Amino acid sequence: SYYHNLHVMKTHATTAALAIVPWFILGIEAFSVPRPNIRSPTQLASTTTPASADALQSTNNDVESSKRTLGSQELLMLPRQYRPKLDKGEDAFPSMSHVSVTLLSATPSIEALSQAIEMAMDTHPLLRCHVEGDGEPDERIDLFQMVRKGEPNPCTFVAPNEKTFTSKDVLRVVDVDGTDTDALAKSWQDNFSTDIDDGSWYKNASNGPLWRLTLHRLNNGDGQSALVFASNHAISDQGTVNMLVDQMIADVASIEENGKVSNKAASQKMPMAMEDSVLGIENRWSDVQTEGISPSTLKYVADKAAEGFRNPVILPDSEKAGDSTLSAITTIMGQSAGGEIEAERKTVLQFRTLSKETTAALLEACRTNGVTITNALTAAAALTSSDFIDGGDAKAGTKRNYKVLQSLDMRRFGAQLDKCDTVACMAGSNDLMLGPIQDRSGETVRSDPESSENQKLFWALSREGRMQTNKFVSSDGPVHAVRVFDFAMTISDMNNLVDLTARSKDSQGRAYSAGISNNGVYERQAAVKRDDTNERGSIQIKHGKYEVLDVFYGTPNSRSGCLYSVSTITVDGSMKLTFNPASPIVSEETNAEYADAFVELLEKVVASAASSPAGNFLSNLNISEGSLSLVAAACGAVGIAIHAGAWSEFFTNLSVMKDNVADPKDFWDAVNFWIFFAVGHPLLQPILWISDVLHGSPGPMVLDLVPASFLMANIFFIGLTAFSKEFRNALNVAALSAFLTYVGAGLDGQAGLGDFNLQLNDSYQGQVVKGCPAYEDVRQPSMNDFDLDKYQGKWYEQKFHDWTQFKEVYDTTLDIKLTPDRLGWIDDFGVKGPAPDSAKLSWDKSPVANGAHYFLFGRVDANDPPGILREKGFGVEFPDYIVDVKKDPTTGEYTEAIQFQCLERGGVRVFEGINFMSRNPVMTEEELAAMHQRAKAAGMYPYGAAPEQMHTVARRGVDEPQIDNNWQQMWHAIGVDRLLELLTESIEDGGR
Secondary structure, three states: OOOHHHHHHHHHHHHHHHHOHHHHHHHHHHOOOOOOOOOOOOOHHHOOOOOOOOOOOOOOOOOOEEEEEOOHHHHHHOOOOOHHHHHOOOOOOOOOEEEEEEEEOOOOOHHHHHHHHHHHHHHOHHHHOEEEOOOOOOEEOOOOOOEEEOOOOOOEEEEEOOOOOOHHHOEEEEEEOOOOHHHHHHHHHHHHHHHHOOOHHHHHOOOOOOEEEEEEEEOOOOOOEEEEEEEEHHHOOHHHHHHHHHHHHHHHHHHHHHOOOOOOEOOOOOOOOHHHHHHOOOOOHHHHHHHHOOHHHHHHHHHHHHHHHHOOOOOOOOOOOOOHHHHHHHHHOOOOOOOEOOOOOEEOOEEEEEOHHHHHHHHHHHHHOOOOHHHHHHHHHHHHHHHHOOOOOOOOOOEEEEEEEEEEEHHHOOOOOOOOOOOOOOEEEEEEEEEEEEOOHHHHHHHOOOOHHHHHHHHHHHHHHHHHHHHHHHOOHHHHHHHHHHHHHHHEOHHHHHHHHHHEOOOOOEEEEEEEEEEEEHHHOEOOOEOOOOOOOEOOOEEOOEEEEEEEEEOOOOOOEEEEEEEEEEEOOEEEEEEOOEEOOOOHHHHHHHHHHHHHHHHHHHHHHHHOOOOOHHHHOOOOOOHHHHHHHHHHHHHHHHOHHHHHHHHHHHHHHHHHOOOHHHHHHHHHHHHHHHHHHHHHHHHHHHHHHHHHOOOOEEOOOEEHHHHHHHHHHHHHHHHOHHHHHHHHHHHHHHHHHHHHHHHHOOOOOOOOOOOOOOEEOOEEOOOOOOHHHHOOHHHOOOOHHHHOEEEEEEEEEOOOOOOOOEEEEEEEEEOOOOOEEEEEEEEEOOOOOOOOOOHHHOOOOOOEEEEEEEEOOOOOOOOEEEEEEOOEEEEEEEEEEEEOOOOOOEEEEEEEEEEEEOOEEEEEEEEEEEOOOOOOHHHHHHHHHHHHHOOOHHHOOOHHHOEEOEOOOOOOOOOOOHHHHHHHHOOHHHHHHHHHHHHHHHHO
16 A cells, blocks of 8 residues: 555654653553453444443344454554543544545446445455444543553454445445536546545444445446545555456456356455554564564664654745644643644645656666666655745745655565455555755756756655665564554554644644655556456456546545645556645645646656666667567577477477376476476576686686676676666567577477487487386396395486486485385485586586585385385376396395386376486496496387487596685585585485
8 A cells, every 4th residue: 555644644653652751661551451352342433422332332243244453553544533532522533535536438337336346345354344342441541641551442343244235335326417528537536525535434434334436427328437436544555446446347347248257256354454464463562562672663763753853844934834842742742733723624636647658768767777666756756845845935045855755565564464365454654854955956957857967866866765765674664663653552542643733733734745655557466366266367457348547546635644745556557646735735726836847847857868868878879679679589589490390299299198187287297397397407507607707707806706807797787787678678588589499409309318308208210209118118137036225325327318407417426215114215316516517617616516415205105016116206206117237246236227217197208217327436438338238128218228318427536625715615604515404404304
């Protein structure tokens, strides 16, 4: 979610946390007592006098329900009420609303839309919920009636598992008086303006529902329409509303086309509170109390307090702001700083659209400058605010600091438990301090956007925003922010502090100079989970005849908020902007001027960035757009065409296998086994190449490890990739082409028959050999009276035909042993790599140059004849035939062995592995030739045992010392060798 208005209020949480320090012990005492069960569902704000539990008893208790206590953020927006004021006859605190409009290319029927709403209620618990409990403490234990003790009847979401509402309770229809889009726009904008300041949701909270949907349609019932969603912000954020509206549009299209929704949205559980998603379950202040406070949390509070010393501007010069420290103390004492303001505020609105071309140019300019679009928007907000902050009375040379609120999706931080799969609110933010900025700097940039100084100013502010955001995230700022606010909300009446600040003449409810809420790209967000699909898809711009044309959203700034406020979302490549400050602080006219200036600033900055010759290396070479990608694609097409026959044969075999395998899982397990190793081999090649380039680069060494020339080349390459879309696209095309060409060579038998012969049912001497042989077809007489105990122990692999192995490794060993129950076996597979011939300059710098181990596991099946082991890995199991052994004539011990693994599915051979092994590290050419003859006699040449089909394992002398150089010392210093040992031990233990 991206609602900055809520987080203006959260600033007061930090102020309260500092001011409440003297009461801290009282707060701990207050929440050390157990919290009893909910004794009576009430809604305190529904009356200004104390009410009995019976009078406020919910009518829904007889229906089985899902329940959850509201989190601190939800209590702020609901809001939780303050009994002392109600007892005096004062008005209840208004709710915070959330409004979003979706403009559609067509008009849905009332019947279809009603059905879609009903199904949405079935899907999302908070759409059918009400609130029980008044949230009142047992008592308030301080002089100013601010510190709470106990909470016997907390505010609780209750969502009956059976709907108690229907679409009639939430759907409103407005027939627009007119037939053109201007009349439609005026209608929904008036609706938006009314709903955004509608704080009356709390009145209906004890009954529900807490949302509504208004359809605006033209009189002719055809053409465009608008859906205006409005809710109590406690139950929704823009991300989940996008998901909800997409669900309803898709269901409407399906109902109108097919008469039903065949693939309904999956019913969801009650969503967790934001505090639980970020802090973890049972980790709120009421659960852990002071155990959740760390030195980092206290530092966060101190840093937030220090922001006040920079004196950021929160009101224009035409309004007088009071001293922030004095205001905080006055508020804590239960008074509005500077007295109570009399004028009523309302949110004023402007809607703007940034063209697709400008939006795309903005994205490219941001990439060029190493920032995000949100960073650029915060810079634009600060600069545009500087044009209006003087209230029309220009003061030459005046510079000010700007506190900009930047909204964040809190699902991305901390424990990250909520997955945005149902309607809920996870609003969050961080504060940016930008400046000092000279008054009317935005005007200066707009008047001369090509000036290097003006470009530098805009992008420097953007990078400053990026730096502060990264620091906030890397220091666990989101977690600390949530914990501090939860603490303040739990032990104090934060809603009363917010109300006092909202009424204050000194602050007029303002806490920020400006605010940016960027909801990202509409169609890249996840759609609702459907019953008959395993994975969630993405939101779609179009469902049937319904195309999403515009989305605008916002929350109110009338009570508390930012001085200037902008909410954005990108739909179909075009950015939609809502400007929603509070009047009379910002008038309708000023807001319109601000919106125009903001959009103009973005348009001119990115236009100048695009026209600037600097920053695009390739454009200076006069290389036409897309040409590099076309060249890369052409080369790739040639490479793929060379192996077209092999690809065709592969897919033919794949189709045969699919048709012949009854269980789809067996088919996909075998395919995934093939894919894993087919991908692994080509990925290794650039790693080895880059490694040799690294260690072959000339020039002085950095830390005796890396040549300076290599580092400089990397900086140039990374910069070129980051700043040139043309190069980046060409590189991606070239990488994909090279990958497909390499795999095609493996299918064609041209990339090494020993380790990358990938074809299914591959051929031998022009003849296709299908499937796997039976053990009796290849078993040799030497296997008579085979003794598995003698087969245990260490073997040195001499040759292999096996695409699960890599020709780039060397000194391969297999240490085979039976499990204690003799029902399983473990193969300790030892390798070193890369081999000297594979990476001549870097082989001795590798972290596994001195060896690494991984384990293969299998079972001994009592129904198999002696000589067959069952091997399992990567989701498949296949037999491992011991085809032939050579015995020592004196001791009878096995000195040589030939293994043969074969995986077949549906009559198609997916994999064959052949291993020549010896008890000696080195074998003579004559001994190896004899093994080939024995394999030939076993009929294994068609499966890959011929000399030209096998790879000879490289070996380094057994007496050679371990490799020791600067790189090996570095690997040892950072613990890579120990990590490999621990990994080996854990894998072996798991195998046991």
